[in-house]
Amino acid sequence: MTSTESPIQAVTHPFVFRLLQVRRSTWLTPHMVRITLEGDALDGFRSDAADDGARLFFPPDPTDASWVPTVEGTQVVFSDEHPKPPNHEYTPRRYDPVAGELDIDFVVHGEGPASNWAANAKPGHYLGISGPRRSRVIAGNVDWYLLAGDDTGLPSIARRLEELPAGTPAIAVLEVANAEEEQPIESEADLQLIWVHRDGAAGDISDLLANAISTLTFPEGDVFAWAAGEASSIKAVRRHLVDRGIPLPRMRMTGYWKRSIPDWDHHIPVEES
Numbered sequence: 001m002t003s004t005e006s007p008i009q010a011v012t013h014p015f016v017f018r019l020l021q022v023r024r025s026t027w028l029t030p031h032m033v034r035i036t037l038e039g040d041a042l043d044g045f046r047s048d049a050a051d052d053g054a055r056l057f058f059p060p061d062p063t064d065a066s067w068v069p070t071v072e073g074t075q076v077v078f079s080d081e082h083p084k085p086p087n088h089e090y091t092p093r094r095y096d097p098v099a100g101e102l103d104i105d106f107v108v109h110g111e112g113p114a115s116n117w118a119a120n121a122k123p124g125h126y127l128g129i130s131g132p133r134r135s136r137v138i139a140g141n142v143d144w145y146l147l148a149g150d151d152t153g154l155p156s157i158a159r160r161l162e163e164l165p166a167g168t169p170a171i172a173v174l175e176v177a178n179a180e181e182e183q184p185i186e187s188e189a190d191l192q193l194i195w196v197h198r199d200g201a202a203g204d205i206s207d208l209l210a211n212a213i214s215t216l217t218f219p220e221g222d223v224f225a226w227a228a229g230e231a232s233s234i235k236a237v238r239r240h241l242v243d244r245g246i247p248l249p250r251m252r253m254t255g256y257w258k259r260s261i262p263d264w265d266h267h268i269p270v271e272e273s
């Protein structure tokens with residue numbers, strides 16, 4: 001039996017818009033690029049939880065910094081001359097205040113402004129970032145973690161696995177296109193790591209994560225289950241976990257994007273993002 005109380009505590013951060021520049025770009029796999037950002041504006045940046053989301057603004061001309069908005073309260077306000085550029089939520093993968101660096105890992109899927117910006121990012125290119133507005137830190141008891149996601153959930157899962165105390169029981173199920181998209185995962189957790197490949201998979205690929213989880217025997221004790229990725233796939237995971245008796249307060253399931261629908265993250269309510 002697991003507790004029915006949520007282990008999450010939300011911490012709110014002051015709202016800040018930052019203009020940053022690319023320091024370097026590192027390809028982790030054929031379709032995942034790590035962009036390392038820098039800038040004086042990074043001072044005071046906070047990301048307390050592995051599943052934080054920061055909103056990134058992608059200027060159509062990455063060498064142009066003239067479009068920067070003003071901040072009114074918790075809103076960024078753009079001008080008629082410089083309307084709001086495309087923007088999406090991303091995971092702060094690593095923040096190093098000493099080196100003055102923030103890493104964001106982008107899936108390069110080939111179709112959207114964020115993916116295209118990242119694929120072509122060069123040192124000196126500009127990027128806007130607001131948030132994270134809040135962090136959901138684990139404050140309650142968790143005996144074991146169940147973490148599942150596709151490539152877009154992977155940065156958060158990899159960060160959480162790096163941050164978990166040594167010996168914490170954790171199961172991670174990671175869905176990527178193929179073996180070339182697997183990444184080394186560093187963790188001192190007592191980790192059972194399962195990679196699932198989309199390429200060559202039989203049946204509906206939206207069921208891959210849920211099907212992989214359905215084969216697992218769960219440990220006893222208080223679980224925290226977290227999943228993020230393509231919306232239909234995460235819905236299937238949530239349904240499966242409910243069927244297995246995991247109470248809703250013990251899970252956080254988020255559709256980070258939806259197949260064939262641009263800007264899906266804009267539909268996630270602010271209090272959920």
Ligand SMILES: Cc1cc2nc3c(=O)[nH]c(=O)nc-3n(C[C@H](O)[C@H](O)[C@H](O)COP(=O)(O)OP(=O)(O)OC[C@H]3O[C@@H](n4cnc5c(N)ncnc54)[C@H](O)[C@@H]3O)c2cc1C
Binds near residue numbers: 053114156262
């Ligand atoms: C809190 C949060 C954290 C996130 N963290 C990350 C992260 O760290 N790294 C990351 O890569 N993504 C992350 N995402 C997902 C990312 O915001 C979306 O994938 C976003 O839609 C990408 O924007 P785009 O401009 O590339 O594509 P869009 O303009 O939004 O979409 C264009 C087309 O591409 C498709 N598409 C969008 N994303 C993908 C994808 N990953 N694979 C295949 N097709 C896709 C859409 O269905 C649409 O057909 C996160 C989302 C949230 C809500």
